[in-house]
Amino acid sequence: xxxxxxxxxxxxxxxxxxxxxxxxxxxxxxxxxxxxxxxxxxxxxxxxxxxxxxxxxxxxxxxxxxxxxxxxxxxxxxxxxxxxxxxxxxxxxxxxxxxxxxxxxxxxxxxxxxxxxxxxxxxxxxxxxxxxxxxxxxxxxxxxxxxxxxx
Numbered sequence: 001x002x003x004x005x006x007x008x009x010x011x012x013x014x015x016x017x018x019x020x021x022x023x024x025x026x027x028x029x030x031x032x033x034x035x036x037x038x039x040x041x042x043x044x045x046x047x048x049x050x051x052x053x054x055x056x057x058x059x060x061x062x063x064x065x066x067x068x069x070x071x072x073x074x075x076x077x078x079x080x081x082x083x084x085x086x087x088x089x090x091x092x093x094x095x096x097x098x099x100x101x102x103x104x105x106x107x108x109x110x111x112x113x114x115x116x117x118x119x120x121x122x123x124x125x126x127x128x129x130x131x132x133x134x135x136x137x138x139x140x141x142x143x144x145x146x147x148x149x150x151x
Contacts, residue, residue: 055067060128060131060132060135062127062131066127067124067127070121070122070123070124070127071122071123071124072123072124072125073123073124073125073126074122074123074126076122076123076126079121079122079126082115082119083129085115086112086115086116086133089108089109089111089112089115089137090108090112090133090136090137092104092105092108093105093106093108093109093112093137093140093141093144094140096108097140097143097144102144102145102147102148103144103148105140105144106141106144106145106148109137109138109140109141109144110137110141112133112137113134113137113138113141116130116131116133116134116137117134
């Protein structure tokens with residue numbers, strides 16, 4: 001379900017190698033490439049339909065109802081602010097985890113999970129970012145809980 005290159009290390013300052021940072025860069029490069037034709041445009045992920053109302057999109061299982069009739073990407077300045085909120089919780093969590101304060105790191109990742117659950121995507125690209133960020137926060141929170149002796 002999760003590709004090895006999507007796992008983040010909560011004790012390092014870097015986060016996902018194939019997650020929000022990359023997708024955030026893709027969003028900004030997509031916006032900048034609309035004005036110049038010299039740079040290549042990064043294609044948006046297209047879902048692969050499976051049976052039982054489930055689709056696969058970049059290794060993530062999503063319900064068909066989540067991705068039906070959605071455009072590949074949209075101009076949404078509010079979503080860029082949402083990405084900043086996700087990055088803030090990611091930075092708080094990794095900072096506290098690096099200092100060994102797993103209780104506060106778990107708090108930050110837990111709040112990040114709540115933020116991803118409250119965010120509705122309006123395009124396939126946004127849904128992919130939200131789902132990958134939620135997975136990252138859940139993995140990091142599980143690491144913190146494991147370090148605290150809770151499972």
